Amino acid sequence: MPEMPILYSFRRCPYAIRARLALAYAGIPCELREVVLKNKPRAMLDASPKGTVPVVVLADERVIDESLDVMHWALAHADPDNWQTTPTVSDAQTLLDRNDGDFKHWLDRYKYADRHPENTAQWYREQTFSYLEALDQALLSNHWLHGPSMGFCDAAIFPFIRQFAMVDRSWFDECRFIALRRWLDRWLDHPLYQRVMAKYPPWTPGDTPRCVDWALQDD
Numbered sequence: 171m172p173e174m175p176i177l178y179s180f181r182r183c184p185y186a187i188r189a190r191l192a193l194a195y196a197g198i199p200c201e202l203r204e205v206v207l208k209n210k211p212r213a214m215l216d217a218s219p220k221g222t223v224p225v226v227v228l229a230d231e232r233v234i235d236e237s238l239d240v241m242h243w244a245l246a247h248a249d250p251d252n253w254q255t256t257p258t259v260s261d262a263q264t265l266l267d268r269n270d271g272d273f274k275h276w277l278d279r280y281k282y283a284d285r286h287p288e289n290t291a292q293w294y295r296e297q298t299f300s301y302l303e304a305l306d307q308a309l310l311s312n313h314w315l316h317g318p319s320m321g322f323c324d325a326a327i328f329p330f331i332r333q334f335a336m337v338d339r340s341w342f343d344e345c346r347f348i349a350l351r352r353w354l355d356r357w358l359d360h361p362l363y364q365r366v367m368a369k370y371p372p373w374t375p376g377d378t379p380r381c382v383d384w385a386l387q388d389d
């Protein structure tokens with residue numbers, strides 16, 4: 171059996187979560203190296219000097235260090251439920267661009283409003299509403315952005331909405347974006363999500379490799 175890809179990951183990072191969702195879905199076992207962002211391992215920085223997670227190092231030493239690229243690579247390997255089908259929502263790519271652009275920008279300010287005292291947390295939250303509204307509308311007639319079953323955009327966007335909801339869970343649970351709330355609940359109950367959120371201690375060089383076979387992992 172060829173050597174497994176190495177995945178540098180941080181459990182709560184939304185970019186790392188979307189990468190792990192795709193790897194788990196595609197059934198690609200990995201050597202998982204949990205990273206402490208304040209103390210990134212030398213081996214990770216040697217592979218990808220920009221210092222963000224996720225980073226995948228393949229057996230042939232190729233490096234994939236953008237989360238969407240990790241997803242595409244995983245799905246090229248296996249896509250059992252057709253995650254790559256065209257989403258039902260016509261502007262799914264626009265939603266994804268907005269997610270990684272403006273929405274992430276405001277999400278960071280909402281989450282860390284104390285570090286951005288020019289405005290209140292509530293104000294930062296309001297800046298996300300047009301995007302949340304668009305997602306909510308898209309989910310009104312279908313369970314998933316891709317239609318009746320989940321797909322690439324669902325997996326790519328979900329970890330960011332999870333993070334947003336967790337900033338003030340009681341506010342989110344009462345907010346007007348009802349279809350979006352149901353979509354989030356569907357995700358949070360999903361075995362795929364639960365599998366990729368298993369907790370691991372940080373990796374240090376010399377550790378026995380922690381091989382994660384997502385399919386067999388205990389939830």
Ligand SMILES: N[C@@H](CCC(=O)N[C@@H](CS)C(=O)NCC(=O)O)C(=O)O
Pocket residue numbers: 180182183184185186207208221222223224235236237238
């Ligand atoms: N465009 C990158 C962004 C990844 C990213 O920013 N990850 C954050 C963690 S959520 C990170 O590693 N930040 C570096 C740091 O905090 O030092 C991707 O899609 O993979």
